[in-house]
Amino acid sequence: MIPRRMAATMLAAGVALGASAQSSPEAEIAKYREALAAGNPAELWEARGEDLWKQKRGPKNASLEACDLGKGAGVVKGAYAEMPRYFADADRVMDLETRLAHCMVTLQGFRFEDATKRVFGAGTNRSDFESLAAWITSEARGTTMNVALAHPKEREAYQLGEKMFYFRGGPHDFACATCHGESSKRIRLQDLPNLTEKAGAQLAYTTWPAYRVSQGELRTFQWRLNDCYRQQRFPDLKFASDASIALTTFLARNANGAAFNAPAIKR
Amino acid sequence: MADPMRIRAAERDGVVNVKILMSHEMETGQRKDASGKIVPAHFISKVTATHQGKTVLSAQWGTAVAKNPFLEFNFKGGKKGEKIAVTWEDNKGETRTDETTIN
Structure with missing residues (x-):
């Protein structure tokens, strides 16, 4: 487009x-x-997401309203600001999208492969994840980021994410830190946030998900990491993988203390 | 069925400010898909806004308008609690109408 x-x-x-x-x-x-x-089309995704959350779907004909995002079953308000977090029922640290996939499997009865068939939308083929994430994150707007790292597995994920952030590899010998370790750099119109500094990490993390004008789509944090990996010529970052969650945990925790302010709008 | 619009209308000093977000692909008919075939044009061609049944804005659109269009306009004479309805129609004859209350 x-x-x-x-x-x-x-x-x-x-x-x-x-x-x-x-x-x-x-x-x-x-x-x-x-x-x-002035007119962020992310609102269109938010409306669709709220509807999806309440719709009865899947083999079990259930809505996602009983889904526990960490603050109790069905509590959406502010939940995103404390994610990723450890979930005892799955014995795993999960970010929002992974948790949604988990709920689609456990509550709605989808097979994981079916639920995650379209994780990133294109044109009229919308992704349920992008819509749901738009609405759930909009319910955390203004909430202070607070990723606790209280559980040992959360700390483990953070440490793994930190390692991944500085890990150099691929045909270009790139690390995340190659682009995101220096201040005041940009690629064309895009500022490159310096994620090794508090202010940069906060500004970057709290403005995802975002409506990408150039794509006409709402993109989530899983997409952001996936596309960074593509640009680094790394192997595909698997959706809902431990690696993607670890890197998200690292970046989310570094944004602690900032007010969450998404869905945003970006070039 | 197309997705609903998001319409906001607020009155201040006798002037109503209306903000509309529409969900539409707005294909220009100039792009090609992965197999090299032209993606057929699909765009909103007509937009009408009415206040209490009386037209306050009518527009003819073409392919130069962005995907998921945002439209903002002002008009005089509306009061809080009254209704604004917006209708779009695209080149395939699909149409969608949504309404909101001025606040």
């Missing part, structure tokens, strides 16, 4: 740039973002 919304806004930004030649590219990018934020 050609990002027409972006093209129009950039045209406007270009005119503004001509008028005040001194303003920095970063300030112009901020203006562009502001123009986009």
